[in-house]
Amino acid sequence: MAAVLPPILDPLTDAAAATWSDALAAKAGPEARLQDKHGRAITDLRLSVTDRCNYKCVYCRTGNEGALYSELPLEEYARMVRLFVSLGVEKVRLTGGEPLLRRGLLELIREIAQMRPAFSAEPLDIALTTNGHLLAGMAKDLKRAGLNRVTVSMDAVDAETFARITRVPGSFERVRDGIRAAQDAGLGPVKVNAVLLRGFNDAEIEAFAEFSRREGVIVRFIEWMPLEEDRSWTPEAVVRMDEIVARLSAVRPLVALPANHTSETARRFTFDDAVGEIGIIAPVSHPFCGHCSRVRVTSDGKVRTCLFSQSDHDLVGPMRRGASDDELRARIRKIVDRKEARHHIGEPGFRKPSRSMVHIGG
Ligand code: SAM
Numbered sequence: 001m002a003a004v005l006p007p008i009l010d011p012l013t014d015a016a017a018a019t020w021s022d023a024l025a026a027k028a029g030p031e032a033r034l035q036d037k038h039g040r041a042i043t044d045l046r047l048s049v050t051d052r053c054n055y056k057c058v059y060c061r062t063g064n065e066g067a068l069y070s071e072l073p074l075e076e077y078a079r080m081v082r083l084f085v086s087l088g089v090e091k092v093r094l095t096g097g098e099p100l101l102r103r104g105l106l107e108l109i110r111e112i113a114q115m116r117p118a119f120s121a122e123p124l125d126i127a128l129t130t131n132g133h134l135l136a137g138m139a140k141d142l143k144r145a146g147l148n149r150v151t152v153s154m155d156a157v158d159a160e161t162f163a164r165i166t167r168v169p170g171s172f173e174r175v176r177d178g179i180r181a182a183q184d185a186g187l188g189p190v191k192v193n194a195v196l197l198r199g200f201n202d203a204e205i206e207a208f209a210e211f212s213r214r215e216g217v218i219v220r221f222i223e224w225m226p227l228e229e230d231r232s233w234t235p236e237a238v239v240r241m242d243e244i245v246a247r248l249s250a251v252r253p254l255v256a257l258p259a260n261h262t263s264e265t266a267r268r269f270t271f272d273d274a275v276g277e278i279g280i281i282a283p284v285s286h287p288f289c290g291h292c293s294r295v296r297v298t299s300d301g302k303v304r305t306c307l308f309s310q311s312d313h314d315l316v317g318p319m320r321r322g323a324s325d326d327e328l329r330a331r332i333r334k335i336v337d338r339k340e341a342r343h344h345i346g347e348p349g350f351r352k353p354s355r356s357m358v359h360i361g362g
């Protein structure tokens with residue numbers, strides 16, 4: 001059975017959708033839910049709670065120690081999350097740097113777990129992206145604090161290859177145990193994110209399929225984006241979706257799964273026996289900016305409207321100068337309104353963003 005890719009709909013390149021977005025913008029008042037000028041509702045907040053990381057993955061970091069940006073007191077993060085939730089955010093993802101390094105993380109999760117989405121009857125969805133190194137010892141407490149699920153970054157299932165990528169000996173076993181502990185703690189379905197680099201870990205595609213089937217996790221391959229600290233990215237090093245699909249199809253016939261929701265970033269697949277799940281996130285070869293529902297807050301309290309933004313917008317400064325919640329909400333609306341239409345990876349004149357992934361919060 002051949003895999004059928006779901007169609008790519010991109011409202012930003014669709015003339016009819018542009019009219020629809022104007023109509024939506026005209027309706028937006030102070031009580032309306034957060035959206036940008038392209039009519040995209042912003043429902044997904046990614047908050048970096050630290051700029052520090054205990055891994056130095058070769059495609060992400062230079063190998064140097066140390067954080068570049070500061071951290072805020074947890075009360076300030078909590079206030080920011082509350083503001084975004086009051087504006088329509090329904091999903092909060094804690095990230096970093098490495099979020100499990102952040103002291104007080106459990107209290108922050110407890111606080112966020114008390115919040116209720118302003119425009120939905122569903123509870124707030126609280127997720128965390130981690131390298132998994134400290135997860136085995138923390139999974140139960142994270143669940144008790146109110147975390148719903150985790151995504152673990154793991155770029156190889158071969159222990160030696162993994163240690164070469166993370167530059168941390170013994171990291172594979174730690175992360176694998178973290179994944180298992182998260183499943184046991186009820187933080188599933190656990191997603192495992194893998195960034196493939198040609199000549200480095202692209203031989204692992206089939207082994208990852210096996211890992212998904214054996215461990216009961218959703219493996220998601222992510223195309224490498226030019227968001228690294230140094231200048232190592234090249235288009236040739238990116239392992240693209242079509243190649244991944246072809247390779248997986250040779251393991252067993254792939255069957256496409258429907259998207260869970262309209263802003264889903266991953267194309268989802270299972271195999272013909274319905275065992276295992278694979279997602280492919282293809283921002284380079286199949287951009288999905290037209291569906292972007294995200295906004296990010298960095299560890300030092302700046303709002304970023306796109307991974308590829310050339311600048312950010314200070315939120316903590318006005319907060320510390322005494323801005324009221326209404327003033328901050330108005331500021332957030334203004335920032336989000338100007339969210340970039342799309343990224344320009346691979347186009348002439350593409351400029352790398354002003355921060356790399358680890359300092360934005362992936
Ligand atoms: N430390 C946590 C972790 O490892 O998941 C959270 C931060 S990390 C920057 C978030 C995710 O970004 C990881 O899954 C990592 O693989 C991914 N990532 C980092 N640099 C990337 C790049 N240039 N392109 C695509 N994904 C990248």
